Amino acid sequence: MPCQFTCVMMSGKNYRGDKMDTLSWDHPSPHVMQRQVSIEHIDVMKHTNNVVYQQWMEDVAWSHSLTVGLGPAEYEDCGFGMVVRRHELNYLAATYLGDELLIATWLLEVDKLSTQRVYQICRVSDGLTVFRGATHLVCVEIATGKLKRMPTRFYQAYSSLQIKTD
Secondary structure (H helix, E strand, O other): OOOOOOOEOOOOOEOOOHHHHOOOOOOOOOEEEEEEOOHHHEOOOOOEOHHHHHHHHHHHHHHHHHOOOOOHHHHHHHOEEEEEEEEEEEEOOOOOOOOEEEEEEEEEEEOOOEEEEEEEEEEOOOOOEEEEEEEEEEEEEOOOOOEOOOOHHHHHHHHHHEOOOO
């Protein structure tokens, strides 16, 4: 069953209504941003280059994190940050020049050391899920690169974004 929600994308477009109703999200209440495949995203195979999806994952993750006041400046100020321990990337269908995409993310798990973030990318024109991914992030002290418990501020902020899964 498609999830309905309102989200104003980076482009300023609001997709509540017929476009959003045709999308079937993996989880409720996604944090979503919009991207359109442009010429710089295209590789020799004439489709979106795989590394572009990783950049979009990072973009939507930062956008989501910023909704609770955690961005690069806050990481630097407190001396801690979240870094990737593991990515899982599943390319389900190619995307091409001009495709309009909705990139969604959710935090599924949060503990004192790490988070589990998942992603889904849907093509607006046909509602097809073209990509799914997951990232396990761990907290480190920036000065040493050593694994550390999340500062209370991080834990509270990221816990507030964690969705309930059945």
